[in-house]
Amino acid sequence: MRTLDGALERIYLEYRQQLFTCAVAITRCPNRAEDAIQEAFYRLFRLNRKPKHLKAYVFRAVRNAAIDQVRRNPPLRDELNELIFDPGEGPRDTAAGKELKRRAAEALLTLSQDERETIVQHIYGNLTFREIVRVREAPLGTVVTWYRRGLKKLRNRLEERA
Amino acid sequence: MKDLESKLRKLPLTAPSRDLDGRVLAQKPEGPMQPLPGRRGLPIWVTAAVALIMAIVGFGGGVLWRSEHRVVNGGHPPPVVVQVIYNSPNSRNPFDFTTASHFFPAGELEVTTRKLETRI
Numbered sequence: 001m002r003t004l005d006g007a008l009e010r011i012y013l014e015y016r017q018q019l020f021t022c023a024v025a026i027t028r029c030p031n032r033a034e035d036a037i038q039e040a041f042y043r044l045f046r047l048n049r050k051p052k053h054l055k056a057y058v059f060r061a062v063r064n065a066a067i068d069q070v071r072r073n074p075p076l077r078d079e080l081n082e083l084i085f086d087p088g089e090g091p092r093d094t095a096a097g098k099e100l101k102r103r104a105a106e107a108l109l110t111l112s113q114d115e116r117e118t119i120v121q122h123i124y125g126n127l128t129f130r131e132i133v134r135v136r137e138a139p140l141g142t143v144v145t146w147y148r149r150g151l152k153k154l155r156n157r158l159e160e161r162a
Numbered sequence: 163m164k165d166l167e168s169k170l171r172k173l174p175l176t177a178p179s180r181d182l183d184g185r186v187l188a189q190k191p192e193g194p195m196q197p198l199p200g201r202r203g204l205p206i207w208v209t210a211a212v213a214l215i216m217a218i219v220g221f222g223g224g225v226l227w228r229s230e231h232r233v234v235n236g237g238h239p240p241p242v243v244v245q246v247i248y249n250s251p252n253s254r255n256p257f258d259f260t261t262a263s264h265f266f267p268a269g270e271l272e273v274t275t276r277k278l279e280t281r282i
Contacts, residue, residue, distance in 0.1 A: 005190050012186055020178040034182050041186045086174040101173050123170050155166050 004050045011058050012041065018125040019062050024083045025108075025120040026066040028075035036065035056134035059127060063117075063135060084108070084124070100158075107157035115150030122147055 012019070016037075023033035040061040051057035085101040108116050117136075121127045127135065132143045247263040249256060 009187060009190070013183075016178060016182065016186075017175060020182070021175050024176070030176065030178070034178055034185070037178070037182065038185045038189065042189045045189050045191055084176060086176045097173075100169065104170060104173060119170075123167060124175060151166065154170075158166070 004047060005045060007050065007054055008041065008044050008058065011055055015055070015058070015126075018127075019059065021084055021124045022059065022117070022121055023062055023066040025117060025124075026063065027069050028083055029069075030083060032069045032073065033066060036069050037062050039068075040065040053131070053134050056127070056131045059121070059125065059131070060135045060137075084120070103158055104154070107154050110157060111150045111153055112146075114146045115153065118143055118146040119150045119154065 019037055020033055023036045024030060027033045027036060040058070044058060044061055085105055108119070111119070118132060121132050121135065122129070129140060129143055129147070133140050136143060243265055245263055245265050247259050249258060
Protein backbone atom coordinates (compact mmCIF):
# COMPACT_ATOMS: atom_id res chain seq x y z
CA MET A 1 0.00 0.00 0.00
CA ARG A 2 1.33 3.42 -0.79
CA THR A 3 2.09 5.61 2.19
CA LEU A 4 -0.17 8.33 0.77
CA ASP A 5 -3.14 5.94 0.67
CA GLY A 6 -2.50 5.01 4.27
CA ALA A 7 -2.26 8.66 5.33
CA LEU A 8 -5.47 9.50 3.47
CA GLU A 9 -7.29 6.58 5.06
CA ARG A 10 -6.15 7.69 8.52
CA ILE A 11 -7.29 11.25 7.87
CA TYR A 12 -10.65 10.04 6.57
CA LEU A 13 -11.27 7.79 9.58
CA GLU A 14 -10.18 10.50 12.00
CA TYR A 15 -12.08 13.40 10.43
CA ARG A 16 -15.02 11.77 8.64
CA GLN A 17 -17.54 13.49 10.93
CA GLN A 18 -15.88 16.90 10.52
CA LEU A 19 -15.58 16.51 6.75
CA PHE A 20 -19.24 15.54 6.56
CA THR A 21 -20.41 18.50 8.68
CA CYS A 22 -18.33 20.98 6.66
CA ALA A 23 -19.69 19.52 3.41
CA VAL A 24 -23.30 19.60 4.67
CA ALA A 25 -22.88 23.28 5.57
CA ILE A 26 -22.25 23.89 1.86
CA THR A 27 -24.56 21.40 0.14
CA ARG A 28 -27.38 21.47 2.74
CA CYS A 29 -28.09 17.91 1.74
CA PRO A 30 -26.53 14.87 3.49
CA ASN A 31 -26.56 12.71 0.36
CA ARG A 32 -24.81 15.35 -1.70
CA ALA A 33 -22.31 15.94 1.10
CA GLU A 34 -21.48 12.23 1.08
CA ASP A 35 -21.22 12.27 -2.72
CA ALA A 36 -18.80 15.20 -2.42
CA ILE A 37 -16.63 13.31 0.08
CA GLN A 38 -16.61 10.22 -2.14
CA GLU A 39 -15.77 12.29 -5.21
CA ALA A 40 -12.98 14.12 -3.40
CA PHE A 41 -11.39 10.91 -2.12
CA TYR A 42 -11.60 9.34 -5.56
CA ARG A 43 -9.28 12.13 -6.72
CA LEU A 44 -7.18 12.16 -3.56
CA PHE A 45 -6.40 8.44 -3.82
CA ARG A 46 -5.05 9.09 -7.29
CA LEU A 47 -2.58 11.81 -6.34
CA ASN A 48 1.00 11.14 -7.34
CA ARG A 49 2.61 13.20 -4.63
CA LYS A 50 1.76 13.75 -1.01
CA PRO A 51 0.67 17.37 -0.49
CA LYS A 52 2.54 19.37 2.11
CA HIS A 53 -0.40 19.98 4.43
CA LEU A 54 -2.43 16.85 3.86
CA LYS A 55 -5.25 17.51 6.35
CA ALA A 56 -5.96 20.99 4.96
CA TYR A 57 -5.62 19.59 1.43
CA VAL A 58 -8.25 16.93 2.13
CA PHE A 59 -10.66 19.48 3.60
CA ARG A 60 -10.10 21.72 0.59
CA ALA A 61 -10.73 18.86 -1.83
CA VAL A 62 -14.00 18.00 -0.07
CA ARG A 63 -15.01 21.67 0.03
CA ASN A 64 -14.36 22.05 -3.72
CA ALA A 65 -16.34 18.89 -4.45
CA ALA A 66 -19.22 20.19 -2.29
CA ILE A 67 -19.19 23.51 -4.14
CA ASP A 68 -19.30 21.57 -7.43
CA GLN A 69 -22.32 19.67 -6.13
CA VAL A 70 -24.08 22.95 -5.30
CA ARG A 71 -23.26 24.36 -8.75
CA ARG A 72 -24.76 21.28 -10.39
CA ASN A 73 -27.78 21.13 -8.05
CA PRO A 74 -28.58 24.20 -5.92
CA PRO A 75 -29.72 23.40 -2.35
CA LEU A 76 -33.39 22.49 -2.14
CA ARG A 77 -33.94 23.07 1.57
CA ASP A 78 -33.29 26.34 3.31
CA GLU A 79 -32.59 24.81 6.70
CA LEU A 80 -29.64 23.37 8.53
CA ASN A 81 -31.14 22.11 11.76
CA GLU A 82 -31.45 18.40 11.14
CA LEU A 83 -28.63 18.47 8.63
CA ILE A 84 -25.85 19.70 10.91
CA PHE A 85 -27.17 18.90 14.37
CA ASP A 86 -28.27 15.43 15.32
CA PRO A 87 -32.08 15.43 15.73
CA GLY A 88 -31.97 12.21 17.75
CA GLU A 89 -33.45 12.35 21.22
CA GLY A 90 -30.86 10.88 23.50
CA PRO A 91 -30.98 10.84 27.27
CA ARG A 92 -28.86 13.99 27.40
CA ASP A 93 -31.09 15.82 24.92
CA THR A 94 -32.96 18.24 27.12
CA ALA A 95 -35.65 20.59 25.86
CA ALA A 96 -33.23 23.49 26.24
CA GLY A 97 -30.60 21.62 24.23
CA LYS A 98 -33.06 20.92 21.42
CA GLU A 99 -34.13 24.55 21.38
CA LEU A 100 -30.51 25.70 21.24
CA LYS A 101 -29.87 23.36 18.27
CA ARG A 102 -32.86 24.77 16.41
CA ARG A 103 -31.94 28.39 17.12
CA ALA A 104 -28.25 27.88 16.37
CA ALA A 105 -29.12 26.29 13.01
CA GLU A 106 -31.49 29.13 12.17
CA ALA A 107 -28.92 31.72 13.20
CA LEU A 108 -26.22 30.00 11.13
CA LEU A 109 -28.41 30.36 8.07
CA THR A 110 -28.60 34.13 8.53
CA LEU A 111 -24.81 34.46 8.23
CA SER A 112 -23.01 35.01 4.96
CA GLN A 113 -21.61 31.92 3.26
CA ASP A 114 -18.04 32.87 4.26
CA GLU A 115 -18.95 33.48 7.90
CA ARG A 116 -21.01 30.30 8.19
CA GLU A 117 -18.35 28.17 6.55
CA THR A 118 -15.59 29.59 8.75
CA ILE A 119 -17.55 28.99 11.95
CA VAL A 120 -18.44 25.44 10.93
CA GLN A 121 -14.84 24.71 9.89
CA HIS A 122 -13.39 26.08 13.13
CA ILE A 123 -15.95 24.83 15.65
CA TYR A 124 -17.16 21.61 14.03
CA GLY A 125 -14.31 20.86 11.63
CA ASN A 126 -11.68 21.31 14.36
CA LEU A 127 -9.55 23.28 11.91
CA THR A 128 -7.19 25.95 13.21
CA PHE A 129 -7.28 29.37 11.57
CA ARG A 130 -4.01 28.54 9.81
CA GLU A 131 -5.58 25.40 8.38
CA ILE A 132 -8.68 27.33 7.30
CA VAL A 133 -6.36 29.76 5.50
CA ARG A 134 -4.99 26.81 3.50
CA VAL A 135 -8.44 25.36 2.88
CA ARG A 136 -10.00 28.62 1.73
CA GLU A 137 -6.90 30.19 0.18
CA ALA A 138 -7.72 33.45 1.96
CA PRO A 139 -5.52 35.69 4.13
CA LEU A 140 -5.40 34.98 7.85
CA GLY A 141 -6.84 38.40 8.73
CA THR A 142 -9.84 37.80 6.46
CA VAL A 143 -10.52 34.38 7.96
CA VAL A 144 -10.33 35.71 11.52
CA THR A 145 -12.63 38.60 10.56
CA TRP A 146 -15.18 36.20 9.03
CA TYR A 147 -15.10 34.11 12.20
CA ARG A 148 -15.39 36.94 14.71
CA ARG A 149 -18.03 38.81 12.73
CA GLY A 150 -20.02 35.61 12.25
CA LEU A 151 -19.79 34.65 15.89
CA LYS A 152 -20.89 38.14 16.96
CA LYS A 153 -23.90 37.97 14.64
CA LEU A 154 -24.66 34.49 15.92
CA ARG A 155 -24.58 35.65 19.54
CA ASN A 156 -26.83 38.63 18.78
CA ARG A 157 -29.30 36.36 16.97
CA LEU A 158 -29.35 33.85 19.81
CA GLU A 159 -29.76 36.56 22.44
CA GLU A 160 -32.57 38.40 20.65
CA ARG A 161 -34.50 35.16 20.20
CA ALA A 162 -33.89 33.92 23.75
CA MET B 163 -17.58 34.61 22.87
CA LYS B 164 -15.80 31.67 24.54
CA ASP B 165 -19.03 30.73 26.27
CA LEU B 166 -20.93 30.69 22.99
CA GLU B 167 -18.16 28.70 21.32
CA SER B 168 -18.23 26.04 24.03
CA LYS B 169 -22.03 25.87 23.87
CA LEU B 170 -21.91 25.39 20.12
CA ARG B 171 -19.18 22.76 20.41
CA LYS B 172 -21.34 20.69 22.75
CA LEU B 173 -24.19 20.37 20.26
CA PRO B 174 -24.35 16.83 18.83
CA LEU B 175 -23.73 16.58 15.11
CA THR B 176 -25.52 14.53 12.49
CA ALA B 177 -23.31 11.60 11.54
CA PRO B 178 -22.75 10.48 7.97
CA SER B 179 -24.42 7.26 6.87
CA ARG B 180 -22.80 3.94 7.72
CA ASP B 181 -22.06 3.03 4.12
CA LEU B 182 -19.92 6.15 3.55
CA ASP B 183 -16.82 4.40 4.89
CA GLY B 184 -17.24 1.58 2.43
CA ARG B 185 -17.89 3.97 -0.45
CA VAL B 186 -14.84 6.11 0.31
CA LEU B 187 -12.35 3.38 1.19
CA ALA B 188 -13.39 1.26 -1.79
CA GLN B 189 -11.92 3.99 -3.99
CA LYS B 190 -8.38 3.12 -3.02
CA PRO B 191 -6.62 1.87 -6.12
CA GLU B 192 -5.56 -1.77 -5.97
CA GLY B 193 -1.79 -2.31 -5.81
CA PRO B 194 0.89 0.26 -6.44
CA MET B 195 -0.22 3.21 -8.53
CA GLN B 196 1.14 3.55 -12.02
CA PRO B 197 2.46 7.05 -12.58
CA LEU B 198 0.59 9.02 -15.19
CA PRO B 199 2.29 9.16 -18.57
CA GLY B 200 4.36 12.30 -18.81
CA ARG B 201 4.52 12.64 -15.06
CA ARG B 202 7.35 10.30 -14.24
CA GLY B 203 9.07 12.77 -12.03
CA LEU B 204 11.71 13.60 -14.65
CA PRO B 205 13.58 16.66 -13.36
CA ILE B 206 13.04 19.76 -15.47
CA TRP B 207 16.78 20.33 -15.85
CA VAL B 208 17.13 16.94 -17.59
CA THR B 209 14.37 17.92 -20.05
CA ALA B 210 16.04 21.29 -20.64
CA ALA B 211 19.47 19.68 -21.18
CA VAL B 212 18.06 17.16 -23.67
CA ALA B 213 16.30 19.97 -25.56
CA LEU B 214 19.55 21.99 -25.67
CA ILE B 215 21.58 19.02 -26.96
CA MET B 216 18.97 18.31 -29.64
CA ALA B 217 19.06 21.96 -30.71
CA ILE B 218 22.87 21.96 -30.97
CA VAL B 219 22.90 18.69 -32.93
CA GLY B 220 20.18 19.98 -35.25
CA PHE B 221 21.94 23.26 -35.89
CA GLY B 222 25.35 21.62 -36.42
CA GLY B 223 23.89 19.02 -38.77
CA GLY B 224 22.14 21.72 -40.75
CA VAL B 225 25.38 23.68 -41.16
CA LEU B 226 27.21 20.55 -42.36
CA TRP B 227 24.41 19.62 -44.75
CA ARG B 228 24.32 23.10 -46.27
CA SER B 229 28.11 23.16 -46.72
CA GLU B 230 27.98 19.84 -48.63
CA HIS B 231 25.09 20.86 -50.88
CA ARG B 232 26.27 24.36 -51.75
CA VAL B 233 25.23 25.39 -55.28
CA VAL B 234 28.27 26.32 -57.33
CA ASN B 235 27.67 28.83 -60.10
CA GLY B 236 29.97 28.84 -63.12
CA GLY B 237 30.43 32.58 -63.16
CA HIS B 238 27.45 33.14 -65.44
CA PRO B 239 24.85 35.60 -64.36
CA PRO B 240 21.32 34.23 -64.10
CA PRO B 241 19.25 34.55 -67.30
CA VAL B 242 17.33 37.77 -67.56
CA VAL B 243 14.42 38.55 -69.81
CA VAL B 244 13.47 42.15 -70.31
CA GLN B 245 10.03 43.14 -71.49
CA VAL B 246 9.60 46.59 -72.99
CA ILE B 247 6.09 47.89 -73.18
CA TYR B 248 5.19 50.84 -75.34
CA ASN B 249 2.21 52.41 -76.86
CA SER B 250 0.48 50.23 -79.43
CA PRO B 251 1.13 51.77 -82.85
CA ASN B 252 -2.21 50.57 -84.21
CA SER B 253 -4.33 52.00 -81.45
CA ARG B 254 -5.75 55.47 -81.32
CA ASN B 255 -5.53 55.48 -77.60
CA PRO B 256 -2.20 57.01 -76.54
CA PHE B 257 -2.28 54.95 -73.33
CA ASP B 258 -2.93 51.58 -74.91
CA PHE B 259 -0.15 49.38 -73.56
CA THR B 260 -2.05 46.12 -73.89
CA THR B 261 -0.68 44.54 -77.01
CA ALA B 262 2.53 46.20 -77.97
CA SER B 263 5.50 44.79 -76.22
CA HIS B 264 8.66 42.90 -76.95
CA PHE B 265 10.65 40.38 -75.00
CA PHE B 266 14.39 40.51 -75.16
CA PRO B 267 16.56 37.63 -74.10
CA ALA B 268 19.36 37.91 -71.65
CA GLY B 269 22.42 39.82 -72.56
CA GLU B 270 23.21 43.40 -73.19
CA LEU B 271 20.28 45.44 -74.33
CA GLU B 272 20.70 48.38 -76.64
CA VAL B 273 17.79 50.75 -76.68
CA THR B 274 17.09 53.48 -79.18
CA THR B 275 14.21 55.83 -78.83
CA ARG B 276 12.25 57.42 -81.60
CA LYS B 277 9.89 60.26 -81.23
CA LEU B 278 6.51 59.32 -82.61
CA GLU B 279 4.20 61.67 -84.31
CA THR B 280 1.65 62.84 -81.84
CA ARG B 281 -1.85 61.80 -82.75
CA ILE B 282 -4.57 63.72 -81.06
